Amino acid sequence: MELTGQIVKALSGFYYVEESETHHVYQTRGRGQFRNTDTTPLVGDWVNFTTTNPDEGILTAINPRKNDMIRPPVANVDLAFLVASVAEPKISPKLIDRYLVYLESLGIQPILYLSKVDLLSAQEREELVDLISLYQQIGYTVFLNTELTGKAEQLATLIQNKTVVAVGQSGVGKSTLLNELLPERVIETAEVSQSLGRGKHTTRHTELHDVFGGKVADTPGFSNIAIDYIPKEDLDSYFPEMLALKGQCKFRQCTHQHEPQCVVKAAVETGHISQQRYDSYVQMYHEIADAKPHYKRKKC
Numbered sequence: 459m460e461l462t463g464q465i466v467k468a469l470s471g472f473y474y475v476e477e478s479e480t481h482h483v484y485q486t487r488g489r490g491q492f493r494n495t496d497t498t499p500l501v502g503d504w505v506n507f508t509t510t511n512p513d514e515g516i517l518t519a520i521n522p523r524k525n526d527m528i529r530p531p532v533a534n535v536d537l538a539f540l541v542a543s544v545a546e547p548k549i550s551p552k553l554i555d556r557y558l559v560y561l562e563s564l565g566i567q568p569i570l571y572l573s574k575v576d577l578l579s580a581q582e583r584e585e586l587v588d589l590i591s592l593y594q595q596i597g598y599t600v601f602l603n604t605e606l607t608g609k610a611e612q613l614a615t616l617i618q619n620k621t622v623v624a625v626g627q628s629g630v631g632k633s634t635l636l637n638e639l640l641p642e643r644v645i646e647t648a649e650v651s652q653s654l655g656r657g658k659h660t661t662r663h664t665e666l667h668d669v670f671g672g673k674v675a676d677t678p679g680f681s682n683i684a685i686d687y688i689p690k691e692d693l694d695s696y697f698p699e700m701l702a703l704k705g706q707c708k709f710r711q712c713t714h715q716h717e718p719q720c721v722v723k724a725a726v727e728t729g730h731i732s733q734q735r736y737d738s739y740v741q742m743y744h745e746i747a748d749a750k751p752h753y754k755r756k757k758c
């Protein structure tokens with residue numbers, strides 16, 4: 459019988475496919491054909507498969523992807539929690555902007571989740587207000603770890619029917635967040651794994667978990683995000699506040715740096731675009747422009 463479903467786990471050469479109608483999970487193998495082409499099945503892939511018995515099957519086709527990430531290896535990601543710690547390891551706004559551009563370039567909706575707010579003094583929490591409102595004004599949803607209770611409905615609305623990942627540096631609280639969201643705590647956090655003596659890097663395979671009617675993957679941390687696969691002319695499209703002004707500068711190919719009658723620079727001057735975000739844009743623009751073509755890395 460030919461069925462369709464989504465790969466929810468990949469482990470030891472097997473792909474675990476959740477069938478679309480029954481949600482029954484089949485253990486499948488890739489057909490030989492996949493090994494000879496460029497396409498390797500990824501967690502998140504929508505696939506066709508034939509069943510050989512009530513629990514096993516063989517993949518027959520991988521449907522075209524909306525996007526794919528390398529770290530974590532997940533395809534068709536709709537939404538990402540960008541987990542940013544405000545205490546140790548403290549994230550810089552520049553790095554937040556870099557993650558946001560990376561996610562926007564893949565067509566993934568970012569949700570900014572600030573972790574470790576509980577470790578801040580009252581004074582330091584006051585100082586977070588500017589950071590939070592900066593990203594909210596751009597249109598991003600911001601959650602704080604200290605304000606997660608009571609947000610179930612809002613989270614459910616965001617996550618429902620979506621494929622979701624948590625991204626961010628190692629040790630910021632990605633696994634902790636996913637455990638907060640999950641009905642049963644299945645993901646190992648640094649603390650748990652240390653007590654088991656297994657060291658810090660615990661997220662060994664990628665798996666989509668059922669959360670609020672959606673599918674969520676934990677991921678190992680990464681922070682060296684390549685952005686030089688992005689054409690520099692497209693970079694402003696991944697800053698929503700600049701995208702909103704696209705086409706309004708005097709010059710069609712305006713880089714928003716040296717050109718006269720640039721609406722982006724004007725918006726920075728009036729404060730409608732923040733100086734920090736503009737500086738992030740300029741820094742990334744030069745990084746892309748200066749990258750030697752054969753050194754250009756692929757997206758991570």
Ligand SMILES: Nc1nc2c(ncn2[C@@H]2O[C@H](COP(=O)(O)OP(=O)(O)O)[C@@H](O)[C@H]2O)c(=O)[nH]1
Pocket residue numbers: 573574575576577603626627628629630631632633634635646647648649679
């Ligand atoms: N105080 C505090 N500790 C946190 C928070 N989130 C995570 N941690 C701790 O930070 C460490 C790393 O968390 P973990 O979820 O494993 O980080 P990951 O590497 O991003 O998955 C663990 O000891 C967690 O208990 C938070 O919001 N507040």
Ligand SMILES: [Mg+2]
Pocket residue numbers: 632633634646647648660661676677678
């Ligand atoms: Mg983790």
Ligand SMILES: [Zn+2]
Pocket residue numbers: 707712713714715717719720721722723
């Ligand atoms: Zn311009």
